[in-house]
Amino acid sequence: MTTKLETLPAPDKKTAGPGKPTNHRKPTKRRESRGTLAFSRAARTKALIKHGILILAGGLMIYPLLWMVVSSLRANELIFREPGLWLNSLEMSNYTDGWSALTHPFGHYMLNSAIVVIGSILGNLISCSMAAYAFARLQFTGKKLFFGIMLLTIMLPFHVVIVPQYILFSQIGWVNTFWPLIVPKLLATDAFFVFLMVQFIRGIPKDLDEAARIDGAGHPRIFLRVILPLMVPALATTTIFTFIWTWNDFFGALIYLTDPDMFTVPVALRAFVDSQSATSWGSLFAMSIVSLLPVFLVFLFGQRFLIKGIATTGIK
Amino acid sequence: MSAISELSTLKRRKGPMTAAEKKANGRDNKAAYIFLLPWLVGLVAITVGPMLMSLYLSFTDYNLLQPPEWVGLDNFIRMFADARLHNSLGVTFTYVFVGVPLQLGVALLIALVLDKGLRGLPFYRSVFYLPSLLGGSVAVAILWKQIFGTTGLVNQALAMFGIQGPGWISDPSTALGSIVLLHVWTFGAPMIIFLAGLRQIPVMYYEAAKVDGASTLQQFWRITLPMLSPIIFFNLVLQIIGSFQSFTQAFIVSGGNGGPSDSTMFFTLYLYQKGFGQFDMGYASAMAWFLLVIIGVFTAINFIAAKYWVFYDD
Numbered sequence: 262m263t264t265k266l267e268t269l270p271a272p273d274k275k276t277a278g279p280g281k282p283t284n285h286r287k288p289t290k291r292r293e294s295r296g297t298l299a300f301s302r303a304a305r306t307k308a309l310i311k312h313g314i315l316i317l318a319g320g321l322m323i324y325p326l327l328w329m330v331v332s333s334l335r336a337n338e339l340i341f342r343e344p345g346l347w348l349n350s351l352e353m354s355n356y357t358d359g360w361s362a363l364t365h366p367f368g369h370y371m372l373n374s375a376i377v378v379i380g381s382i383l384g385n386l387i388s389c390s391m392a393a394y395a396f397a398r399l400q401f402t403g404k405k406l407f408f409g410i411m412l413l414t415i416m417l418p419f420h421v422v423i424v425p426q427y428i429l430f431s432q433i434g435w436v437n438t439f440w441p442l443i444v445p446k447l448l449a450t451d452a453f454f455v456f457l458m459v460q461f462i463r464g465i466p467k468d469l470d471e472a473a474r475i476d477g478a479g480h481p482r483i484f485l486r487v488i489l490p491l492m493v494p495a496l497a498t499t500t501i502f503t504f505i506w507t508w509n510d511f512f513g514a515l516i517y518l519t520d521p522d523m524f525t526v527p528v529a530l531r532a533f534v535d536s537q538s539a540t541s542w543g544s545l546f547a548m549s550i551v552s553l554l555p556v557f558l559v560f561l562f563g564q565r566f567l568i569k570g571i572a573t574t575g576i577k
Numbered sequence: 578m579s580a581i582s583e584l585s586t587l588k589r590r591k592g593p594m595t596a597a598e599k600k601a602n603g604r605d606n607k608a609a610y611i612f613l614l615p616w617l618v619g620l621v622a623i624t625v626g627p628m629l630m631s632l633y634l635s636f637t638d639y640n641l642l643q644p645p646e647w648v649g650l651d652n653f654i655r656m657f658a659d660a661r662l663h664n665s666l667g668v669t670f671t672y673v674f675v676g677v678p679l680q681l682g683v684a685l686l687i688a689l690v691l692d693k694g695l696r697g698l699p700f701y702r703s704v705f706y707l708p709s710l711l712g713g714s715v716a717v718a719i720l721w722k723q724i725f726g727t728t729g730l731v732n733q734a735l736a737m738f739g740i741q742g743p744g745w746i747s748d749p750s751t752a753l754g755s756i757v758l759l760h761v762w763t764f765g766a767p768m769i770i771f772l773a774g775l776r777q778i779p780v781m782y783y784e785a786a787k788v789d790g791a792s793t794l795q796q797f798w799r800i801t802l803p804m805l806s807p808i809i810f811f812n813l814v815l816q817i818i819g820s821f822q823s824f825t826q827a828f829i830v831s832g833g834n835g836g837p838s839d840s841t842m843f844f845t846l847y848l849y850q851k852g853f854g855q856f857d858m859g860y861a862s863a864m865a866w867f868l869l870v871i872i873g874v875f876t877a878i879n880f881i882a883a884k885y886w887v888f889y890d891d
Contacts, residue, residue, distance in 0.1 A: 311690060312697075318687070319704040322762065326711070328730060329720050344733035388615035401609035411616070412584045414624055416814075418822050418872055420845060420865045424634065424852050425627035428641070448619025455616065456583075480608040509714040511825040516853055527715040531829065534719060542723055549716035560710055564703060567710075571766060572773035 333546035340542050352543070356551070359544030363529060363536070364521050367548055370529035371555075374508055377442050377525055381507040382500050384446030385454050389499065390492070392449045393458030394484050398470065414452045419512075427516055437520040442513050446503070454499045457570065461495035462488060498570030501563040505556050526552045581811050582889075635863035640856045652863035662864070664839050665847040668753060672843065673820045676760040681812055684764040688771035689801070702769065709765030717759070718829030722746060725755040746830060749840035756826050756841055767812040774808035775801070803888040810887045814879050821872050824849070844868060 332340045336352050360367045395401070396408055430441040449455055469491075470483045478486070489496075511527040518524055524532065530552055533545060560567065610617070635652055637645035656662055691701055711717050724730040725745035732742035745751045782800045791799065802809075824845045827835065835842025835850075848868070852861030 308695070311693075311695065315690065315695075315701050319701060322708055323704055325720055325724055325730065326708070341728040342733070344730055344737070388619070391612045391614075392616035395609045395612035399605040399609040399612065401606045404609075407613070409584070410620065414620070416818050416872075416876065417624070418818070418865075418868055420822065420848055421631055421869045422624060422627040424858050424862050424865060425630035426623065427853070428630075428858070429622075429627065431641070445619065445623050447615060448623055449616035450619045450623050480605070480612070484612070505710055506713075509711075511713075511715050511828070512849075515828075527825075530715045530719065534722075534829070534832075545719060546723075549719055552716045553711055553714060556710060556714070557707075560703075560707060568702065568706070568769055571769050 329546050330550055333543060333550050335543060337541060337543045340546075355541075355543035355547035358541070359533075359548040359551075362541075362544055362548075363533060365524075367529070367551060370524050370526050371551075373439075373523060374525040374527075377439050377510075377514075378504055378507045380439065380443035381446040382503045384443055385449075385451055385499055385503045386496055388447055388449035389451065389454040390458055390489065390496065391484070392455045393462055394480075394488055396455070397459045397462035398467075398483075398488070399480070411452050411455055414450070415456060423512075423516070430517065436517055437523050438517075439523070441517045442507075442510070451503070454503070457498065458492060458495050461492050465491050494566060494569065497563070497566045501559055501567055502570065504559050508556055581814055582807060631862040631865055634859050635866050637859045639858040639862075641858060642856075645859065648859065652860050653867075655860065656863060656867065661839060661842065662844075662847060665835070665842045665844045668835075668840065668842055669821060669823075669844040671753060672757060672760070672823065673817060676757045677813070677816045677820050679757070680761045680764045681767055681809070681816060683761060684768040684812070685771050685805075685809070687764070688768045688775060689797075691768075692772060692775040702772070705768055706765035709763035712759065712763035713825055715825065715829055718826045721755065721759050721826070722830050725751075747837055749837045752831070752837055752840045756830055759826050759830075760820065760823070767816065770808060770812055771805070774805050778804045806887045807889060810879070810883050814876060817875055817879070818872055821845075821868065821875075 327346055328344070331346050331348055332343075333355050334348055334351050334353070335343065335355075336350075337355075363370075392411075396404070396411070426441070426445075427436075430436060435441050445451075465488065470487050473483045473487050509527065510525075511531070514525045514528045515531070518528055521529075521532065530545075530548060533548060634645060636647060636649055638648045638651070639645035687705055691698055691705075695701070708717075726732075727744035727747065729745070731745065735742040743751060745755050778801065782804070783796055786796050786800060822845055823843060827841045827843045827846050828849075831837075831841040831846075835846050844864070845868070848861050848864045851857045851864065
């Protein structure tokens with residue numbers, strides 16, 4: 262690839278010759294004025310085709326989700342006959358049936374999920390921002406080594422630690438509690454967020470904390486009063502991603518929460534599948550919609566941050 | 578700077594410390610370790626400790642009830658002879674080698690279409706991104722199970738054309754394909770990273786190429802692809818690592834047993850069954866380390882190959 266790019270003409274050398282642009286300006290301008298009409302018509306058709314393809318592709322992407330919403334409002338026997346999105350009547354019974362189909366009303370599982378999610382968010386916000394401050398702003402022995410290890414842990418498959426973690430948590434009696442799901446977040450094991458915040462803090466001008474230091478502020482104060490208020494976008498991104506990932510987390514909950522009282526939404530849904538099998542897709546879909554609703558709302562309101570957050574992690 | 582390029586430049590920065598750095602060195606140690614305390618405790622107790630423990634367990638026979646019994650290389654020898662494990666490797670490799678390129682290809686294609694100053698970009702971006710947020714959920718896996726079921730959405734649509742579709746999920750030859758499709762469907766996250774990367778390419782390169790009469794295709798091959806290569810690399814590494822660990826979709830779609838006839842028995846699903854179904858913790862640990870080695874090898878190959886195709890213009 263490198264060689265290919267080298268064969269490319271260096272852009273500025275050829276175009277930026279002095280005088281050249283003025284020589285060319287007149288004819289190009291004339292051609293442009295005549296050309297724009299033809300150009301715009303062609304461009305408009307091209308754009309139209311493009312929009313057509315995109316709408317088609319987007320529709321295909323979203324169709325299964327829309328169909329699930331519609332199916333959750335249909336009578337059970339209709340679900341298997343209707344690939345379309347047309348609703349003749351609203352069947353709310355799927356929701357009322359599904360809500361109370363398991364030992365507890367579905368709200369119980371949502372509350373469990375909410376506890377885990379809130380704990381995880383607080384954990385990630387506190388511990389990751391602290392570690393990020395140290396990595397981004399402080400000089401200390403072993404910094405490079407630790408930073409390298411931190412980056413490596415982002416890529417570490419969790420299966421390598423899950424068996425001993427399970428043994429550890431079961432020996433201290435934490436199986437069927439929310440602790441195994443929350444405590445790791447309090448200990449900044451989601452290194453991805455540490456990295457995200459390090460990148461963000463690096464972008465904050467150092468003059469600010471140096472000024473605070475001259476005024477006699479120590480690191481805790483600089484961290485709390487200067488850095489934290491400035492890194493709200495990074496904290497928002499962390500909050501939103503933690504919310505969605507924790508809300509959707511199935512594996513952790515499957516392993517640690519075996520008592521139906523403690524089920525979070527994903528394991529409850531799975532129990533629902535097992536208990537009803539294929540007999541009531543309607544209520545299964547209804548509860549699926551209910552379970553996706555919080556994620557969808559977070560997506561709706563947090564979109565700006567989400568996209569910024571995911572994009573900045575990809576910029577080299 | 579992404580985590581990955583950061584990692585590859587980490588060793589390059591080994592140069593001598595500046596005077597200021599030397600002066601500062603040591604001064605912040607105490608404060609730094611206090612700030613790092615939660616992370617350090619996590620590193621020791623939740624990550625490195627358990628890793629070493631699982632390495633030890635991989636040489637033992639352990640069922641949680643009796644103390645671990647040292648069996649040497651027995652677990653690894655068992656892995657050699659375990660046909661179901663070999664099958665699960667095949668399933669996982671197929672999933673990774675088909676799913677990842679397909680997903681990244683679609684993501685790049687849509688990103689390219691969306692990049693060209695299109696009206697309604699935020700709308701399209703949201704539509705394509707939403708599935709990748711929901712894709713990992715049990716709810717969507719349940720939906721997928723219905724869509725590709727015998728009387729599911731796909732077959733209902735096919736029936737309108739008079740085609741009798743197979744039972745996609747109950748047929749071993751198509752079950753994995755439907756899960757691969759679920760993976761491709763969640764192309765939104767890499768797409769957004771591609772979009773951000775495309776924005777970084779200076780417009781003047783394209784203008785210069787146009788002046789020289791380069792076709793759109795030439796511009797794509799000679800400008801877009803090389804300039805985007807670090808981001809393609811980033812997506813590739815992360816997607817490969819992530820895909821090797823896929824679990825939820827296969828678990829839900831197959832009802833937890835990797836069926837039909839083990840055609841969706843992912844490596845992680847088999848690991849889960851061994852460890853948390855049969856409490857064969859020693860064997861599960863050996864499998865986990867094997868997975869780590871596989872992922873490590875693939876990541877290393879990726880980094881080595883990157884030298885030949887990833888282009889950094891700095």
